[in-house]
Amino acid sequence: MIHGAFAGGWSFDFLREFFQTRGYDCLAPDLRYHGLHHHPRVHPALGTTSMRDYLEDLLALIDGLAAPPVVIGHSLGGLLAQMIAARRPIKAAILLAPSAPWGVLASSLPEFIGANSLFLNGAPWETALLPVYQIAADYSLDRMSIAERHATFEKLGPEAGRATFETLHWQLDPNRTTFVFPRDVKCPLLTLVGTRDKINPPETVRRVARRYRGRSDYVTLEGMSHWLPSEPGWEDMAHMMADWLASLD
16 A cells, blocks of 8 residues: 555555455555655655655565565555555555656646645655645645545655656656556556545546556546545445455455
């Protein structure tokens, strides 16, 4: 289970418990320099950490497993799941509101505005980015109660500017870091997105799913927003995920 930007493995606590009670062995690692043991301290190398660094760590973890895993990724973690699927023979991938890989255009004005706001921090590819409560509350945690928003926000930590830049401004990345060659992804995929998601909205996520030419089942979750692993309605989504995985056996 691969978490999204500014988060940690803790963001999958509900889903991890859900699947563990159904007999799955679950791993929810922290990406490099992430997690509660790093927050609120900013690691000096975080700013220049690349999506490639995250990927290498995750591939090393997968290579040590006894069998090909199911990979579940949320948001930026959903992009990493696609990058993994193109490089390892995993059993399946479930993409929760995934960020788009290199070459997939944004479909909404809020996406363009959000991406361009990255440059307000100077050169984002060498800077650690700090979470902002109002942005998180309005765009990601908006379906939670006020108390839940504050409790979740307190767990958020800094994010790598370089990894964020590579994801949001792939057009300017000469290394094409987040490129995924669709034909290299052999496993079945389930792609889920909330109808109220402003960060990775349904039309953009649909474009992601279409890249895999019938290997990805695409489902919109009515009334849900971006924080799919634990916002209201996550239980119904979890049952959908479990049923889909059972259908593969």
